Amino acid sequence: MSQGLLDAQNGKPRDDDHSPVTRRAFLKFSASVAAMAGGGLLLGFSVPAQSQGGQGDARKTVIGGDGVETPQNGVLAPNAFVQIDTAGKVTLIVPKVEMGQGVYTSIPMLIAEELEVPLDSVTIDHAPPNEKLFTDPLLGGQLTGGSTSIRYAWEPMRRAGATTRVLLINAAAQQWQVDPASCHAENGQVVHAESKRSIGYGQLADVAAKLPVPQNVTLKDPKDFKLIGTQAKRLDSPEKVDGSAMFGLDVRLPDMVYAAIVNCPVFGGTLASVDDTAAKKIPGVRQIMKIDNGVAVIGAHTWAAKRGAAALKITWNEGAGASVSTQTIVDDLVKASQREGAVARKEGDVNNAFSQAKTRVDAVYQQPFLAHATMEPINCTVHVKPDGCDIWVGTQVPTRARDAGAKVTGLPPEKIVVHNHLLGGGFGRRLEADMVTQAVKVGKQLNVPVKVTWTREEDIQHDMYRPYYYDRISAGLDANGKPIAWQHRIVGSSILARFAPPAVKNGVDPDAVEVAADLPYDLPNQLVDYVRQEPRDIPTAFWRGVGPTRGTWVVESFIDELAAQAKVDPVKYRRDLLGKSPRALNVLNVATQAAGYGGALPKGQGRGVSVMHAFGSYLSMVADVTVDQGEVKVNRVVCAVDCGMVVNPNTVEAQIQGGVIFAITATLYSEITLDRGRVQQSNFTDYRMLRINETPPIDVHIVKSGEAPGGIGEPGTAAVIPAIANAIYAATGKRLRQLPVGNQLMSA
Template sequence: MSQGLLDAKNDGTRGEKSHGVSRRTFLKFGAAAGGGLLLGFSLPAASQDQASRKSVIGGDGVETPQDGVFAPNAFVQIDRTGKVSLIIPKVEMGQGVYTSIPMLIAEELEVPLDSVTIDHAPPNAKLFTDPLLGGQLTGGSTSIRYAWEPMRRAGATARVLLISAAAQQWQVDPATCHAQAGNVVHPDSNRSVAYGDLVDAAAKLPAPQNVQLKNPKDFKLIGTGAKRLDSPEKVDGTAVFGLDVRVPDMVYAAIATCPVFGGTLAGVDDTNARKIPGVRQVVKFDNGVAVVGDHTWAAKRGVQALDIRWNEGAGAQLSTQQIVDDLAKASQRPGAVARKEGDVTGAFSSAKTRVDAVYQQPFLAHATMEPVNCTVHVRPDSCDVWIGTQVPTRIVDAAVTVTGLPAEKIVVHNHLIGGGFGRKLEFDMATQALKIGKQLGVPVKVVWTREEDIQHDMYRPYYYDKISAGLDANGKPVAWQHRIVGSSILARFAPPAFRNGIDPDAVEVASDLPYDLPNQLVDYVREEPHAVPTAFWRGVGATRGTFVVESFVDELAVTAKIDPVKYRRDLLGKSPRARNVLDVATQAAGWGSPVAQGLGRGVSVMHAFGSFFSMVVDVAVDKGEVAVKRVVCAVDCGMVVNPDTVEAQIQGGAIFAITAALYSEITIKDGRVEQNNFTDYRMLRIDQTPPIEVHIVKSAEAPGGIGEPGTAALMPALTNAIFAATGKRIRQLPVGSQLKTA
């Protein structure tokens, strides 16, 4: 998701310092079950009171606090044995939040990280809304930015109450006590007491209105390379993903959805399907049909045996070329202005040189490792949904819509996600499963095949960018004009964020460059690709924007006959953090030293998601095939919680980006997606993965995002390296199709 969605306004600092949640958070206390205290973080974006869902710390294996459980807030529970349970408001999908967020709480609570247990937060927007996203969502690289102060405050509040309880018991000043490794200690009398022995007394105390957080110099855990808390279960196979769910009396469903965008089911002959052993039932829905069986194999064979007729509709004539033609035509009309500074027209008229370019980026599928799946049990009076989702409250909403049941009768069991990349921000898979389950009355697991997954994804939009610059006699840009044309995801996903014709995500990066450009005009033209559904894809607007901007800056450097790194440095005088990461990355990569014959080296700079990145990529090109030889990254993401997670996320993001830049595209012919599996939606292989060096710049600034920037920053560094190696400028992705047609 987009930084544009996250920031309501630009204060002119260009992200040099972000105060994030700390400026907007206040504490609200209320009674919790069992006589404890419940601390909710009430934020402006959480204005909708969804308490009617009755999902406060309950269900899904999260125990409602009872007598003997100290629950000072929505995130911490401690029982009489001293067991510490942490309720994590974000969803774990490989990004490490089930370690980094507990680190924030454990730091202030003064408990060892390996002593805590983790529970999913249930759907409850009142308690678990991320104010940066305006809902209970996991996305936008916001998890640590959102959690940085609230989670530390949750741990500190619990610590203060426990210390106060111990001090009362000993009749001493709380200031003479401190917490240490799950105990309260009074050094003057050499006494200590375990947290578990204090829970009853602490639960009766009034909550403090303002607790003192640790000075960063006193951190013991934050900033260290902590081992992932979720790794052991993932290694031994006990971790439960959505795909692993098994419930009593469960049946299995395989599906066939109309292959044409916007098409519907006309009819089906299921005679042969019903003859297959294990097939129980055939279920029809608006644009498809499902076969229900005793096991997946029976259901899948049943689908293959169906004789289906489709109402293909007008979408049957749709093609990629038609969509591109529409985008190109739309680019001729003025767009909604996202940024305007200076006199762009006058600056162009006086410029010595003008450079114009058109950049195109294709539809992309998510192709997550875990296939799309959802298990439901729809009953007349209640409904259970088992799923791995980034949007638990939207799953509740979907169930209410399909079943007609009130929200308090819906229970969502959220699970680990085997790769999200934005796909699990959508709930179409849940809606489909609920429609099927409503006709059955028994639990049913719906699993999409890889073909269904790729051909019925919600795709990263096709983007068409027109960009121009005017250069003075020294090659410096004095005029800059950038028009972005494409689908608006936010107009569908979060309509209030789409204002005055601007999709903040679509203009991400492009409308807030780190470079000193005196005359700028950035505008956006919304052009929807007929019936093709579009959605967030790792990095979204920042990935799109960085590819165009950083590729074009390289073009300007070549036109000016100036080294690409020097060209950027000269334009980054007002953004010292961006210039610094550029220096760190290029020095580590040996920029300026000779490269081997046949190699090319490219660079990029990016400020997005509250973080600053620079990437240097080395490539070799042989007969149209690109081999990435080395990636060097410098990142300033503010204060780092877990450097191991930062490194892993950048490495994963880089691999994801290399795959997409070199190979990935979704094309449409006769209204149908042409790709159907990894045979023609190619993935990077292990032996193609380059060494990826990550250099973390020490910073005292508030944390920035890290899950998506690696993907966004890498693509232009890669294509700039290809230009250095071949002289071929890549203005359209994927790279493979461009080099082979050169």
């Protein structure tokens, strides 16, 4: 893998005031200094909450119903939190969940940089559910998604570390009776150079706890960073290597039983009857219970529960959903695409521009339902008691998990304790709390803890899917082949209308139109609109960057079509349209140069390109493919990424690589299809994943930039899909407008 830090064309490092959210709007100090059990220093920093939460526990914290943390065993959990005990132990409570994206390293790096402590000396822990303290203003709640973690954390986490550092310096200066300006912090201690004295943070904790918390501290100039920007090793790797890492699936409790679920195979269907005679004869099966539209089998272990579930004879009331097929969904979308949509962007006079265009190009693009298929199957462990409920789960939305438990049990939120764990893959699936709801319904009928595990088949066939999208897109070209008119209609489900209704304004789902409504290209006349069309009881949800993923494929594939119509090289065509977006132009130049774009390729091989601006980052991908008798092999992917100031280059490279692999699978193979209301795919045998021998070299080139950080968890997935599709066109001359392209190519 090659990785470079390349100077951007557009500027020098900028100070922290250029964060995407202003300091005043983003960071509100509610710093409190208190002595813990055993003595110590505690600083809590809260950001403005759009909703009030208060309660919940990760692993070591008990939080009262008033949302105020109380110490337990010398540990207290605030937001953007620094805790130092008298032994010098530094604990950081990370306000985002770790699902492989590296936040358990990158967020501590931000704090440790300003706190002046070695990264390998800190202890990290999950944040508990508490929207009052942990709301991400970019998302409007306490959740991990949307590639916002570093964008959200960039200033507040650094400020938490800097404020703590200044407070400790003040404490040392008071103890030594010297000017604080004559002291500095380094390596977990305060140093007075003139007298050659030093004192560890732990020794200062009690003194610092009695001092006023400094306000408006100065953050480091980027040129003085020692840790930010370095290739730091992942803090969560050792426990994942030695097997001590705790995922939801690893939970073991005294007297725990195990449950397997059988849900109605038809969405919207209900349970009619169940014959459990054979299931009860399975050794280890303890109990069989009905829950809403399914049946739960309780066993002494997972295998007994799974065998018992397989032995059930169930009759379902399938309902109207039994008549739904993939073609039904497509027919609904085609019909809906004839309607005018809610306007997401309108510039110039599109109709007049089309009337003056020399050439008109029209296309329809389709993208299928997709499952998440996370490595760790969906699971949740609960213990429901008369006076409380404990939930052990890996979730991207701890407060929603808490609230789901409260709703089912009828208990107040402060009686629900969420123990969050590492996530074995999220991709948006664990932004939902349906697994918690179902597990608590099972747990209510038991008096012992129960772990509910979905089999891979239940997971894939009862997922909440990336929506099926249908796009109509047109462009009018002038005599030189340059677009002077652009019209794009997006038709599909609105995830935000369910997930966060206030985000949908004037009929526009901002996620569905993301990228499509904010292109980096200079297009003088544009009309982008959105038609909401829900897919008949099929539940839809986010899938590793839904809007940019779906939008980038359509836009970048269509730009390639326009280049072909104009008989202009696709890279030159893009360069001519990127004059107003220098960062986008720069990543295109870096990627194509690194990929050796322009050289001749053997017959059957092709090279495709894409450009994307999303999540605050700029990317360009170049993909090389070989097409042989309808089979596609991706030979190499080169990416240039400008994600602003980089916290950990290792994380950026890993996220791009992971996103590319995830996207190759979706581009070539993945789709969820329906017949008689049933999902036809069931496991990795028919919902195929990219195999290790099929994984290409992925070269990531990081452009050095002084801009505020952008997101990186999802852009790699979004940007590579059109690059592969465009490469297939270059190799075969066949323009494929429906994913997965592997299936389309075989049938073309």
